[in-house]
Amino acid sequence: MDRIENLSLRDLRLLVTLAERRHFARTAEEFGLSQATLSATVKKIEAAFGKPLFERSSRHVGLTPEGESIVRQALIVLEESSVLAQTFQSVSAPLCGRFRLGAFPTLAPYLFPLVLPGLLATYPRLQLVLTEALSDELVRMLRTRQIDAALLALPQDESDLATWSLFREPFWLGVALDHPLAKKDVLTVADVPLEELLLLEPGHCLRDQVLAACGTGYLAHRRLVHAAGLETQRALVAARLGCAILPALATRRPDTTIKAIPFAPPTPGRTIALVTRKTGQDDRDTQSLVAFLRRLPDSQSLLEPA
Structure with missing residues (x-):
């Protein structure tokens, strides 16, 4: 027990980070250490x-x-230490210090560049750590206090998670420039x-959202082409290998290889929410982030209020 009490919070952060990164060189770089010093600390x-x-x-860690x-318990200790510091920091503002935020792959590369400049300008003391992973993995990381x-x-x-609706993101249809539908300015799901x-x-x-929007008729055609990501999907559309449902934020940048066409009301789409654990969170951080992200529909005509 005496030896455990000699460990610092920084030691625990290093332990958790190495467990997340599974890579000595990346962890050492993140902490500003040499690999020899990192190995000695481990x-x-x-x-x-x-x-x-x-x-x-x-090849593997x-x-x-x-x-x-032990890493699971270290995560709990680090979170409780953060809550303790915030409790007794009477003049502290929300969104100060380290905050780990995740998003799924068809949202992260389009939303993060849009919101981060303003978020970091509004909260200059925020140390944001971003994670991109599939939704099921993000839920697991929430539960294990990795984000x-x-x-x-x-x-x-999930009954153990709290959700705050932020905005609704409509879907568009992406087609090749010479596709018959490219002549249309608006479509229906039909x-x-x-x-x-x-x-x-x-x-x-x-994938599940598109099937829900378009119905199970798709399954009768047994298409064999499935893309690993939206950018691959966009390239396949440009190569005239099919069409694709695209989230609105993915259509923001100019693209001369395909045409993205909006849907007429009622538009298919998805509602994006901020999800946290129900306990162990600083409510000021959550509420501040929710308020900031809910302003997005006002500045982006592609998005709708939730």
Whole structure:
């Protein structure tokens, strides 16, 4: 026990970061350490617990079963220490210090560049750590306290999570420039040629949202082409290999290779929400971030209020 009490919060942060990154060089760079110093610190931590926490090879860094358990507890300690600091920091403002935010792949690369400049200008003391992962993985990371909040598409029926609706993102249809539908300025869902529709690979929430919007008629065509991401999907559309449903934010940048066409009301789309754990969060951080993100529909005509 004496050896454990000699560990610092920085030691625990290093432990958790190495467990998340699974890479010594990246972790050392993030902490401004040499790899030799990082290795020495890891050995000190393992000696404090009296057992190996990491499995090391030339290509892989993994956690032992004991390491998994200790990292989970270290995450709780770090979160509680953050809450303690905020409780007694009477003059502290919201969104100060480290905040870990996740988003799924069909939202993150389009939303983050849009909101981060203003967010960081409004909260200059915010140290934002961004994570991009599939929705199921983000929910798991929330539960294991690896992230503080996630941007997810509703519905989220998890009883242990809290959700705040932010905005609704309509869908558009992307087609090749010489596609017959490219002559249209607006479409209905019934216009979508299901026999040409491309989907993302299973695991992407957008795949399920598109199927919900277009109906199960798609499944009768048994398309074999599935894309790993939206940019691959966009390239396939440009190559005349099909059409694709695109989230509105993915259509913001100019694109001379395809045409993106909006849908007439009632427009298909998805509602984006901020999701957190119900306990252990600083409510000021959550409410401040929610208020900031809810202003997006006012500045982006592509988005609608939730």
